[in-house]
């Protein structure tokens with residue numbers, strides 16, 4: 001007979017919600033936060049601030065829901081906010097995780113190891129199809145990954161890529177903008193996915 005309960009869960013883990021623009025990542029994060037609010041679980045929500053000023057602000061989803069969030073200049077500040085919180089925080093929510101510094105995955109790991117539940121939402125790739133550095137490690141460290149899809153605006157297939165409408169320089173990895181600048185594409189309609197960055201030899205196409 002088993003000496004342990006094989007279905008016991010230990011508190012402290014990482015959940016990641018990723019996908020392209022227009023796939024509903026922030027809405028999914030807010031949905032999970034809403035569940036916590038009903039259960040009166042205390043949480044703190046963080047967003048990155050590129051101008052390094054910290055403070056409280058409102059996060060707004062595309063469907064108009066508003067929630068308090070803390071804007072931080074670097075991921076280490078999250079630990080300070082948790083330590084200084086007057087409430088018994090159990091969940092750390094992070095939106096726009098792709099814009100954080102490279103230490104974010106380590107901060108999330110550290111918090112999860114100390115029994116916090118971390119839920120991070122962010123773009124996995126830029127509009128050139130290149131991964132965002134903090135997201136790569138976060139996806140590896142996460143116990144639970146939800147990869148959301150949008151709808152390809154070109155062909156209607158399931159879309160995992162963000163496409164840019166106007167030409168963009170390759171060195172620009174910051175994706176800020178909305179429907180007039182970006183769109184959702186499937187692999188086959190995403191023009192950057194056709195580029196051969198690694199100069200691989202030409203490959204014969206698979207039969208359809």
Ligand SMILES: [Zn+2]
Pocket residue numbers: 152153154155156157185186187188189190
């Ligand atoms: Zn398509």
